[in-house]
Amino acid sequence: MDKESMVIVSGLPRSGTSLVMQMLQAGGMSLLVDERRVADVHNPRGYFEYDPVKRIKQDISWLPLAQGKAVKIVVPLVNVVAMLEVNATVLLIRREMSAVMLSQKRMAEAGGVSVSDEDQTRLRLVFERELVEIRSLIEANPLQQLIELRFEDVLQNPLSEANRLAIQIPMYLDAAAMASAVDTGLNRSGDWIS
Secondary structure, three states, X not given: OOOOOEEEEEEOOOXXXXXXXXXXXXXXXXXXXXXXXXXXXXXXXXXXXXXXXXXXXXXXXXXXXXXXXXXXXXXXXXXXXHOOOOOEEEEEEEOOHHHHHHHHHHHHHHOOOOOOHHHHHHHHHHHHHHHHHHHHHHHHOOOEEEEEEEHHHHHHOHHHHHHHHHHHOOOOOOHHHHHHOOOHHHOHHHOOOO
């Protein structure tokens, strides 16, 4: 991979982005992460986040630190990078929307926040619109490559999906090691790490 390029792991919250970060790390890619958000019952292997990403709309000065690495930027924030002249391969993780919504609801309720059906419907519409918008933005940027992954395919065929990533991402990745990072035992009754 070009040292000035980066891999951006994106998707809706609770769509499997942390799993893909684990896969990339196992395959030999360096990650831009910190330890500010610790592992918990929702993500027992950790969140693989870099805290300054949360403020990307106000500050992109950290972005050069991601060159030659993978960084997780969820869909509501990745549109900032998609509009920049930045070399990037964007891995967009897609998960069945009903599973995303259920996982979001469980996590909110575990934190003491009640979520109504109306809230769920409104959030689902926002999420669906954001996915369409981000795909269009990335495809329109000549410096960026879009690779879509289905979360369900990663769970069912980890080696096949790891091989596909190893071929499409412009750097050497160990596909077998990537596949071994997929622990289907964490897929508790349809829920999963984000």
